[in-house]
Amino acid sequence: MSPALTMIKTTPAETGIDPEVLAACIDACFECAQTCTSCADACLAEDMVAELRKCIRTDLDCADICETTGRVLSRQTAYDPAITGAIVEACLTACRTCGEECRQHAEMHDHCRVCAEQCERCAAACEAVLAALGD
Amino acid sequence: MSPALTMIKTTPAETGIDPEVLAACIDACFECAQTCTSCADACLAEDMVAELRKCIRTDLDCADICETTGRVLSRQTAYDPAITGAIVEACLTACRTCGEECRQHAEMHDHCRVCAEQCERCAAACEAVLAALGD
Amino acid sequence: MSPALTMIKTTPAETGIDPEVLAACIDACFECAQTCTSCADACLAEDMVAELRKCIRTDLDCADICETTGRVLSRQTAYDPAITGAIVEACLTACRTCGEECRQHAEMHDHCRVCAEQCERCAAACEAVLAALGD
Amino acid sequence: MSPALTMIKTTPAETGIDPEVLAACIDACFECAQTCTSCADACLAEDMVAELRKCIRTDLDCADICETTGRVLSRQTAYDPAITGAIVEACLTACRTCGEECRQHAEMHDHCRVCAEQCERCAAACEAVLAALGD
Numbered sequence: 001m002s003p004a005l006t007m008i009k010t011t012p013a014e015t016g017i018d019p020e021v022l023a024a025c026i027d028a029c030f031e032c033a034q035t036c037t038s039c040a041d042a043c044l045a046e047d048m049v050a051e052l053r054k055c056i057r058t059d060l061d062c063a064d065i066c067e068t069t070g071r072v073l074s075r076q077t078a079y080d081p082a083i084t085g086a087i088v089e090a091c092l093t094a095c096r097t098c099g100e101e102c103r104q105h106a107e108m109h110d111h112c113r114v115c116a117e118q119c120e121r122c123a124a125a126c127e128a129v130l131a132a133l134g135d
Numbered sequence: 136m137s138p139a140l141t142m143i144k145t146t147p148a149e150t151g152i153d154p155e156v157l158a159a160c161i162d163a164c165f166e167c168a169q170t171c172t173s174c175a176d177a178c179l180a181e182d183m184v185a186e187l188r189k190c191i192r193t194d195l196d197c198a199d200i201c202e203t204t205g206r207v208l209s210r211q212t213a214y215d216p217a218i219t220g221a222i223v224e225a226c227l228t229a230c231r232t233c234g235e236e237c238r239q240h241a242e243m244h245d246h247c248r249v250c251a252e253q254c255e256r257c258a259a260a261c262e263a264v265l266a267a268l269g270d
Numbered sequence: 271m272s273p274a275l276t277m278i279k280t281t282p283a284e285t286g287i288d289p290e291v292l293a294a295c296i297d298a299c300f301e302c303a304q305t306c307t308s309c310a311d312a313c314l315a316e317d318m319v320a321e322l323r324k325c326i327r328t329d330l331d332c333a334d335i336c337e338t339t340g341r342v343l344s345r346q347t348a349y350d351p352a353i354t355g356a357i358v359e360a361c362l363t364a365c366r367t368c369g370e371e372c373r374q375h376a377e378m379h380d381h382c383r384v385c386a387e388q389c390e391r392c393a394a395a396c397e398a399v400l401a402a403l404g405d
Numbered sequence: 406m407s408p409a410l411t412m413i414k415t416t417p418a419e420t421g422i423d424p425e426v427l428a429a430c431i432d433a434c435f436e437c438a439q440t441c442t443s444c445a446d447a448c449l450a451e452d453m454v455a456e457l458r459k460c461i462r463t464d465l466d467c468a469d470i471c472e473t474t475g476r477v478l479s480r481q482t483a484y485d486p487a488i489t490g491a492i493v494e495a496c497l498t499a500c501r502t503c504g505e506e507c508r509q510h511a512e513m514h515d516h517c518r519v520c521a522e523q524c525e526r527c528a529a530a531c532e533a534v535l536a537a538l539g540d
Binding site: 011034 | 273274276277278280281282283296297300301303304305307308309311312314315316317333337340341344345346347379380381384385388
Binding site: 138139141142143145146147148161162165166168169170172173174176177179180181182198202205206209210211212244245246249250253 | 408409411412413415416417418431432435436438439440442443444446447449450451452468472475476479480481482514515516519520523
């Protein structure tokens with residue numbers, strides 16, 4: 001059981017979203033924020049940095065948005081589905097865009113391959129939360 | 136001229152959004168993030184903290200979302216209108232919700248009054264950016 | 271192999287710090303940031319919230335400092351040992367203080383027990399990075 | 406009166422640090438975080454991006470550390486001088502390093518000139534807080 005799931009289960013407040021779905025998205029958000037931060041840095045160190053500008057910029061946006069989404073989803077007190085829905089939508093958009101960008105460099109740069117995988121996993125986790133919100 | 140506006144004008148990349156509109160939203164986002172962080176802390180120190188749970192939680196979400204929105208808007212390289220639109224929409228939702236919550240305590244707590252004003256100002260700045268994006 | 275370790279190994283820049291030590295600290299920082307964010311929220315939902323003010327405040331500081339430390343450590347390009355050392359020192363201080371505070375409520379609140387464990391693990395990982403820096 | 410100062414004065418908790426000194430540092434931290442975020446992006450857009458790697462990396466660290474410092478200083482409840490001192494020390498180190506780096510490109514890039522000024526101002530504000538802590 002991940003720490004995020006344990007925390008959800010020991011909190012005296014709840015969101016109505018399935019704890020497993022919620023914890024999977026929180027974990028994916030924090031891991032994706034870390035990977036995107038590293039990928040931006042790795043792209044910056046590449047010889048071909050000038051051709052990786054879009055990748056770096058999208059990584060930076062995706063890191064910030066994933067981190068904020070992971071924080072918002074970690075809170076269960078006085079849960080507000082409108083704020084949750086809007087930030088998870090933004091996270092899904094950022095992860096899809098960043099995943100597609102990194103996927104294009106995945107054969108040349110291993111850090112972009114790992115980042116594409118993390119973005120795709122986080123996008124899927126966001127979709128699961130949005131589906132739960134729509135129920 | 137605010138530092139944010141100077142930075143926009145001296146960057147060799149652009150978004151197509153009017154620099155004054157963009158800088159006003161960046162400044163509002165960072166100021167609102169600061170005010171919401173302070174308001175959460177001030178509510179926590181109040182004797183009636185148990186009745187301010189919703190205000191604290193919404194302040195924390197709004198601070199995180201405003202800060203991330205201010206960062207995304209500060210970037211002009213390889214501009215992506217889909218990510219910008221989604222995060223500004225999330226910021227508008229958070230600022231409206233937090234502004235309405237703080238407005239309810241504005242007569243009793245001066246920190247909630249100041250926070251409501253900052254949220255309302257940031258929401259208006261987000262609407263101006265969204266209008267520019269829709270043009 | 272954690273994504274953080276894979277990213278370190280695929281980045282064309284390096285810090286001189288052992289990749290396993292570095293990745294362990296990055297992972298601990300992001301996990302501790304998540305747990306502290308959840309613990310602040312869980313404390314806020316408790317009936318005895320007024321007695322948990324110090325725990326909530328320390329959780330919020332610790333979450334912010336861990337997250338920033340995790341980001342700084344994720345960057346290897348143009349590595350600066352002075353900045354790294356100073357932020358890891360701050361993270362060690364925050365994790366020790368937060369871990370001691372949460373430990374006091376660990377028998378009463380399971381979320382404080384989990385948070386104390388994460389803070390202690392992150393403090394140990396920070397000490398390992400500081401030892402590597404001093405070598 | 407800046408919003409940060411108003412918030413300090415309306416919060417029912419205090420740190421013992423002079424409110425004007427504290428508010429000046431909070432404002433400098435948030436402004437410096439914004440400017441460093443913009444400067445990293447502007448450097449990324451420059452033709453000579455490969456020569457600005459150190460500037461970009463230091464800007465990113467400084468943005469993250471300033472933002473976290475601004476958040477920690479915005480909290481007055483259950484004030485802890487050890488955490489405050491450690492994060493303000495880290496902020497001073499980051500601002501000095503980033504200010505010196507940007508100063509080297511200040512004649513060639515206006516965004517680096519503005520960023521150097523903000524870093525120097527934030528470093529001075531951190532020194533004033535550290536002096537107050539030492540009293």
